[in-house]
Amino acid sequence: MQVTLKIRRFNPEKDKEPWWGEYKFEAEPTDRLLDALNHVKWYVDGTLTYRRSCAHGVCGSDAMLINGQNGLACKLLLKNLGSKITVEPMRGFRVIKDLLVDMEAFFDKYRRMKPYFITHSPVPEKERLQSVEERQRFDDTTKCILCGACTTSCPSFWANPDYVGPAAIVNAHRFVFDSRDEGKDERLSVLALNEGVWRCRTIFNCVEACPRGINVTRAIGEIKKALLLRKI
Amino acid sequence: MLQRYDALVVGAGGAGLMAALQLSKQGHVAVLSKLYPTRSHTGAAQGGIGAALGNMEEDHWEWHMFDTIKGSDYLADQDAVEILCREAIETVYDLEHWGLPFSRTPEGKIAQRPFGGHTREFGKAPVRRSCYAADRTGHMILQTMYQQCIKDDVQFYNEYHVIDLLVEQGRCAGVVAICLETGEIHTFQAKAVIFATGGFGRIFRVTSNAHALTGDGMSVVLRRGIPLEDIEFFQFHPTGIYKMGILLSEAARGEGAILRNRNGERFMERYAPSLLDLAPRDMVSRAIYREIQEGRGINGANYVHLDFTHLGRDVLDKKLPDITDFVRTYMGIEPAKELVPVQPTAHYAMGGIPTDNDGRVVIDDKNTPVPGLYAAGEAACVSVHGGNRLGTNSLVDILVFGRRSGRHAADFIKKNEFVPLGANPEERAREMVQRLTTNNGKERAGDVRGTLQDEMMEKASVFRDAKTLSAMREKLHEIRDRYNHVKVEDRGTKYNTELLEVIELGSLIDVAQVLVESALARQESRGAHFREDFPKRDDPNWLKHTLAYLGPKGIEFKYKPVKITKFEPKERKY
Numbered sequence: 007m008q009v010t011l012k013i014r015r016f017n018p019e020k021d022k023e024p025w026w027g028e029y030k031f032e033a034e035p036t037d038r039l040l041d042a043l044n045h046v047k048w049y050v051d052g053t054l055t056y057r058r059s060c061a062h063g064v065c066g067s068d069a070m071l072i073n074g075q076n077g078l079a080c081k082l083l084l085k086n087l088g089s090k091i092t093v094e095p096m097r098g099f100r101v102i103k104d105l106l107v108d109m110e111a112f113f114d115k116y117r118r119m120k121p122y123f124i125t126h127s128p129v130p131e132k133e134r135l136q137s138v139e140e141r142q143r144f145d146d147t148t149k150c151i152l153c154g155a156c157t158t159s160c161p162s163f164w165a166n167p168d169y170v171g172p173a174a175i176v177n178a179h180r181f182v183f184d185s186r187d188e189g190k191d192e193r194l195s196v197l198a199l200n201e202g203v204w205r206c207r208t209i210f211n212c213v214e215a216c217p218r219g220i221n222v223t224r225a226i227g228e229i230k231k232a233l234l235l236r237k238i
Numbered sequence: 239m240l241q242r243y244d245a246l247v248v249g250a251g252g253a254g255l256m257a258a259l260q261l262s263k264q265g266h267v268a269v270l271s272k273l274y275p276t277r278s279h280t281g282a283a284q285g286g287i288g289a290a291l292g293n294m295e296e297d298h299w300e301w302h303m304f305d306t307i308k309g310s311d312y313l314a315d316q317d318a319v320e321i322l323c324r325e326a327i328e329t330v331y332d333l334e335h336w337g338l339p340f341s342r343t344p345e346g347k348i349a350q351r352p353f354g355g356h357t358r359e360f361g362k363a364p365v366r367r368s369c370y371a372a373d374r375t376g377h378m379i380l381q382t383m384y385q386q387c388i389k390d391d392v393q394f395y396n397e398y399h400v401i402d403l404l405v406e407q408g409r410c411a412g413v414v415a416i417c418l419e420t421g422e423i424h425t426f427q428a429k430a431v432i433f434a435t436g437g438f439g440r441i442f443r444v445t446s447n448a449h450a451l452t453g454d455g456m457s458v459v460l461r462r463g464i465p466l467e468d469i470e471f472f473q474f475h476p477t478g479i480y481k482m483g484i485l486l487s488e489a490a491r492g493e494g495a496i497l498r499n500r501n502g503e504r505f506m507e508r509y510a511p512s513l514l515d516l517a518p519r520d521m522v523s524r525a526i527y528r529e530i531q532e533g534r535g536i537n538g539a540n541y542v543h544l545d546f547t548h549l550g551r552d553v554l555d556k557k558l559p560d561i562t563d564f565v566r567t568y569m570g571i572e573p574a575k576e577l578v579p580v581q582p583t584a585h586y587a588m589g590g591i592p593t594d595n596d597g598r599v600v601i602d603d604k605n606t607p608v609p610g611l612y613a614a615g616e617a618a619c620v621s622v623h624g625g626n627r628l629g630t631n632s633l634v635d636i637l638v639f640g641r642r643s644g645r646h647a648a649d650f651i652k653k654n655e656f657v658p659l660g661a662n663p664e665e666r667a668r669e670m671v672q673r674l675t676t677n678n679g680k681e682r683a684g685d686v687r688g689t690l691q692d693e694m695m696e697k698a699s700v701f702r703d704a705k706t707l708s709a710m711r712e713k714l715h716e717i718r719d720r721y722n723h724v725k726v727e728d729r730g731t732k733y734n735t736e737l738l739e740v741i742e743l744g745s746l747i748d749v750a751q752v753l754v755e756s757a758l759a760r761q762e763s764r765g766a767h768f769r770e771d772f773p774k775r776d777d778p779n780w781l782k783h784t785l786a787y788l789g790p791k792g793i794e795f796k797y798k799p800v801k802i803t804k805f806e807p808k809e810r811k812y
């Protein structure tokens with residue numbers, strides 16, 4: 007099929023303003039959008055810049071705004087995107103070069119959630135036991151690949167860049183609802199702060215954006231509930 | 239720019255992060271990685287990590303050891319395999335203690351599933367040994383290890399691409415790296431450096447490996463006179479998604495999926511009557527190629543079918559959710575109802591930078607170490623996988639030997655001083671970058687890489703012979719020549735990812751050359767290395783490891799003996 011990629015370009019060493027680059031070429035309908043970006047980079051314009059690694063939706067490198075919606079370039083096939091495709095960097099992060107954005111602040115917020123197992127009880131010789139149901143309780147949020155698609159689709163985040171954002175909350179959820187973890191209070195205290203979970207206005211953009219199919223809004227709702235219960 | 243650390247880890251996959259955790263509290267330590275740590279390809283591992291916990295049925299590390307050695311076609315060093323299989327058990331418990339969300343048995347223990355080549359009682363029947371977290375075990379390992387690094391405040395230099403190793407007076411002195419953000423070249427002086435840079439599947443067209451897996455670490459050390467071991471042994475995983483190479487884990491067959499040819503026949507019955515679809519990967523991949531050669535590929539094309547249809551949606555959704563999603567997303571197929579086209583996909587490098595059992599890089603047949611230099615993970619060759627790795631054994635390897643190398647290095651930095659750097663440590667790196675960014679040749683890196691990948695697939699993959707390999711040798715001359723005329727269009731400094739891709743292509747060509755030369759030299763068939771012109775294993779002549787060096791006139795060889803402790807080589811039947 008013929009595709010036209012319209013890509014928002016910006017080179018900090020050359021451009022004062024972002025501009026649109028248009029690239030028309032033949033591609034297989036079953037190609038990934040990432041294959042098409044690679045085509046441009048490898049055969050048309052070597053300066054096109056973006057991150058990528060795994061090419062099958064598990065490393066979280068290539069979240070971007072595709073036809074106005076966040077997604078991973080390696081998980082969307084051309085045949086499902088139409089013959090004219092617009093590609094822009096995710097919204098709300100500083101653009102460094104073309105589709106590549108500054109994710110430092112994003113990872114910083116993730117780290118604020120104390121995203122590591124906290125226990126005080128003695129370590130058993132073998133595994134800690136956990137029932138199948140207890141394990142299932144937080145299964146959904148273990149899938150997160152820290153791609154940033156949810157956070158950068160969130161109007162509350164655009165309005166207030168200090169909001170920790172859905173991705174950080176998802177990663178807190180992964181521990182708060184793990185029956186083995188003993189750091190629930192520490193994490194909930196961070197989430198109760200001004201920039202925490204109450205900034206969420208339940209707009210649901212994040213659920214649609216998440217390439218791992220995580221029900222982000224539900225996770226946030228469960229954290230809110232846990233906070234309310236804690237107050238009682 | 240010069241920085242100084244007691245120890246550096248290059249690479250932030252499972253191996254690098256495990257090493258870093260051992261070191262971080264023992265001195266001034268940093269991790270350099272060209273990717274954000276959580277983007278590393280360890281995160282792509284699906285099926286599980288092998289350890290004889292015996293949670294589902296009786297199991298012993300000795301059985302695991304036997305399977306690994308037999309699977310390796312007796313090329314693995316048995317003392318190292320013993321360490322691997324013994325320490326696998328405590329390593330899996332450590333992961334659980336760090337919070338890794340393993341799937342669970344009804345009693346709440348870590349769940350285990352069968353995997354190719356893993357058996358009970360020295361080959362009698364499949365055993366459930368692979369500890370898993372659904373079909374995203376690698377993702378959970380990478381996340382858990384990175385979480386522990388955050389907890390321990392490990393220092394990271396993310397998006398730093400290492401391009402040279404510094405050796406002074408025969409000792410490791412540090413590395414040189416490009417910072418992607420600024421384009422600046424940095425020298426990192428260090429007493430100890432651990433290379434944990436992963437594999438190089440991207441030398442082949444169809445691969446399960448990430449774009450970033452280009453063999454950088456191996457190429458960097460090779461250019462500094464260090465040999466590479468057993469590179470001719472490259473594993474093709476039987477079940478990659480047709481044309482794309484995306485992996486459908488062996489866990490699929492572990493849960494009961496079946497390979498079928500165009501007649502719907504379960505052809506593994508003919509090749510491995512007792513283990514069937516769960517025979518080791520080298521055998522299953524060869525069986526698929528044979529079926530295709532003999533006209534039993536689907537519609538005469540070069541693929542076969544993986545049949546999930548009898549498993550039911552519940553197994554697919556609960557135990558194999560990710561690969562079910564891959565099949566739906568990339569093929570538009572519903573695996574609960576339709577057959578899935580698969581072909582062998584370039585997957586794993588058994589060979590790598592030679593090390594001893596403490597991760598020390600050793601450079602000859604007498605195992606002479608380079609003080610301060612370490613390697614671990616897929617970039618290294620201990621060798622625990624020999625001629626063919628069993629599924630679930632890489633995740634064990636990266637953690638067990640990542641830890642051992644980290645511990646040894648922690649001790650080393652306490653007992654040793656810095657080696658003074660030479661007059662101009664960045665010279666080579668600068669010269670290379672200068673050459674690549676000012677070259678006005680007519681070649682595009684994309685074209686050269688494409689040729690390399692297609693030719694390697696055709697001439698040096700599952701089946702090889704002197705004719706195809708010699709032809710590939712010639713092709714590589716041509717490819718290298720074209721490489722010298724590659725033009726980098728991006729002349730900027732910030733995030734010049736084009737320049738990095740060209741540097742990576744240089745690494746790919748290096749390792750491809752070592753692979754082809756080592757494969758030509760080895761006149762036998764063993765594990766994943768299959769020579770049509772020498773179809774038998776030849777223990778009297780070839781029960782030994784290849785050490786390939788980059789000499790002035792090309793690749794040169796030495797060989798070193800295999801360590802055999804418990805299991806005498808036997809014919810391999812499943």
Ligand SMILES: Cc1cc2nc3c(=O)[nH]c(=O)nc-3n(C[C@H](O)[C@H](O)[C@H](O)COP(=O)(O)OP(=O)(O)OC[C@H]3O[C@@H](n4cnc5c(N)ncnc54)[C@H](O)[C@@H]3O)c2cc1C
Nearest residue numbers: 249250251253272273280285286400436615616630632633
């Ligand atoms: C799809 C797939 C599924 C798999 N499933 C399993 C499984 O179920 N069980 C199993 O045991 N094994 C499995 N494997 C194999 C296993 O996952 C890998 O062998 C293992 O994860 C490699 O880990 P590593 O730490 O050595 O390297 P990686 O995780 O690949 O990490 C390499 C690191 O090196 C860094 N790096 C590379 N070059 C440079 C450079 N020049 N400068 C700076 N940094 C650099 C990268 O940024 C990265 O951080 C699978 C592999 C694949 C591809």
Ligand code: SF4
Nearest residue numbers: 150151153154156216
């Ligand atoms: S929750 Fe989903 S969208 Fe958000 S960072 Fe994680 S994987 Fe990406």
Ligand code: FES
Nearest residue numbers: 059061065066080
């Ligand atoms: S490249 Fe890894 S998620 Fe797309």
